[in-house]
Amino acid sequence: MPKWSNWSGWVKSNPAVIAKPDTEDALIKAMAAAPGQVRVAGSGHSFTGLCATDATLIDLSRLKGLIDLDRTKQEATFWAGTPIHEMTQELYERGYGLINQGDIDRQTISGAVSTGTHGTGIDLCAFPSMVRAVQLIVPGGEVIKASPAENSDVFEAARLSLGSLGVISQITLAVQPAYKLVERGWTMPLADCFNAIEALKTATRHFEFFWFPYADDVICKSLDITDEPAKPPRDHDRGRTASAEEKRVRAMFDLTARVPILSAPVTRYMTHQAKKGSMQRHAKSGSSVRWSHEAFPSPRNIKFNEMEWALPAEVGLDALREVVAHIRQKSVRVAFPLEFRFVAADDIWLSPFNGRDSVTIAVHQYYKQNYEGLFDACETIFRSYEGRPHWGKLHRATEPDFARMYPDWLYFQQVRRMVDPEGRMLNTHLSTIFGDKPYDPASGANIN
Ligand SMILES: Cc1cc2nc3c(=O)[nH]c(=O)nc-3n(C[C@H](O)[C@H](O)[C@H](O)COP(=O)(O)OP(=O)(O)OC[C@H]3O[C@@H](n4cnc5c(N)ncnc54)[C@H](O)[C@@H]3O)c2cc1C
The missing domain is CATH 3.40.462.10 (FAD-linked oxidases, C-terminal domain)
Incomplete structure (x- = not known):
């Protein structure tokens, strides 16, 4: 029996360690203690090998709930492992709702943001556009606050990053009055x-x-x-x-x-x-x-x-x-x-x-x-x-394809390599996407 598999059962993985932090401090400790490669999973609703690892998997299902609702700015901050259905219920009880949603609400908010999950609406953007700030824990345990006003390059990259920069612990989103x-x-x-x-x-x-x-x-x-x-x-x-x-x-x-x-x-x-x-x-x-x-x-x-x-x-x-x-x-x-x-x-x-x-x-x-x-x-x-x-759904595209498809590809790559220079967040699937080899525990580096 695999220790972890995705929603469809197609991706199976046997991580050496599955850490389930229930506080941000516990998450920081888990990131500091992880010896090699680290992946983070939301609710496993992606169809691709994004979360697969045989090293450390961070499962954020216990790090959930509302942290703050700023009614003046119409922004809400949640722990990153909050499933969307719990998030929208909390918002509704306080008179707010999300601007748009997809077909289901069982994903975590950080998983949905990190793969560009979307609903439908000619005038409406996908989930990452709702993001106003994140708190990121990078391999080794350093904490980076990122918003348009602070570490703005990291913020731009973290709005959709496939979990390749580190683990988002807190996420602030634009919300609107309930409708x-x-x-x-x-x-x-x-x-x-x-x-x-x-x-x-x-x-x-x-x-x-x-x-x-x-x-x-x-x-x-x-x-x-x-x-x-x-x-x-x-x-x-x-x-x-x-x-x-x-x-x-x-x-x-x-x-x-x-x-x-x-x-x-x-x-x-x-x-x-x-x-x-x-x-x-x-x-x-x-x-x-x-x-x-x-x-x-x-x-x-x-x-x-x-x-x-x-x-x-x-x-x-x-x-x-x-x-x-x-x-x-x-x-x-x-x-x-x-x-x-x-x-x-x-x-x-x-x-x-x-x-x-x-x-x-x-x-x-x-x-x-x-x-x-x-x-x-x-x-x-x-x-x-x-x-x-779609980043969470099946495809065969690799780094040269993405470099052609995305005008800002090199900006993202620069920030990713700056935040995670050893490639500790890369697994096999992400290596094909970003073109960098995964972290090698034997040499303590990623070899390119
Ligand atoms: C039945 C079904 C219906 C769907 N409907 C839609 C839809 O309507 N629209 C749409 O666009 N997509 C849809 N999807 C795809 C789905 O929304 C995405 O794959 C989404 O990423 C799943 O969220 P998750 O919490 O399961 O994340 P996971 O699949 O567990 O992880 C996805 C990615 O997010 C990263 N990640 C997770 N948590 C964090 C974190 N805290 N910090 C940094 N990175 C993190 C992971 O490392 C991984 O790279 C659907 C999928 C299914 C199975």
Whole structure:
């Protein structure tokens, strides 16, 4: 049994030490005592080998909770291991909410920030843009406070760093007064959706659609701010176990994993079910109103592997068409939907949205099915549209690719090498990303 594995079960790791500090002092001591390579894990929801190590793994699940809420600045400081669902509950109880959120809220805030996690919304940026300050513990145990006013280079890098600088212990984020969202779900012929995309993306605060690649309709979802009364709060444990609906859908994915030729009819059936409003909450006709922290996330109890690329907004639909054409022409066995979202440009060095308004296209494969052929073909398409991969999701890009994709790559590399000169935070996966070899315990250095 591996001592650590990620959410999908694809990444397994056997760290020599797993440290679970419950105070910042304990974290500093763990960082000072770690003899060699160090990795830090949030809730393990990344699909790549970001957290894998056979040396020291820092698990921040005990370092959580609200530290401070500054109502004047509308900023909240949390311990870095706080899961987003606990964070948003704490904020809601004090009259605040996050500006945007992704599909789920089970990640830690530092994990979400550190990989550029995003939701959807043509005018809304990803999580790293909400960051106002961090406190970073670097290998050896030194503490660095970083904000635009203090250690600003470290701050720029730490807004999205894959845990390659050190361990964030505290994180300060911009928040906004609590707000309610009305959710609408509907299906429409994909040609109509494509023709209306410019209007759809601006008509509401958050628009996205899902497309089962063998179906001719897409499933649309929108969220918009409202003053209408909200439904009563959800059951606290909602989403921890699979609903009857999810169990039924999972049984269908099991079937397609065993009999892959059924992928096409199954996806058409699922779109049909969505049309009838009986498969997923967001495909139901009509609307529902909830406070934002309850409106954004959906349960995800069916395991999958995922890749997602950010593309310049103007080429998004062309790339999507190519992906679906490939799947159909090659009869690729995939029963999961593609997800199409919008993210506003930012200026963060390692952000996939750096300098350009983007769409994101996510490709999923059931965890019992091989994803390599499908993901490789999609990656070729996404690269041809100048895409950038999601840092927490599967891809094959390496340092030379990133150096081309990111205009500020060298700034980030400079700061990373300054903060962690021995490469103690690098594992095998991060070495392929940054091009520096991992720390070598035998020589006490990283050899380049
Ligand atoms: C079901 C599911 C749904 C998802 N939905 C979305 C979505 O809607 N939008 C989206 O963009 N992504 C989504 N993701 C991807 C996910 O948000 C990211 O992979 C995110 O990083 C996971 O957070 P985590 O807490 O699990 O971090 P982990 O996966 O544990 O770690 C991610 C990275 O953060 C680093 N890290 C963690 N804590 C710290 C710290 N304290 N200091 C420094 N570095 C740290 C780790 O070293 C690692 O490099 C989804 C993933 C799953 C499995």
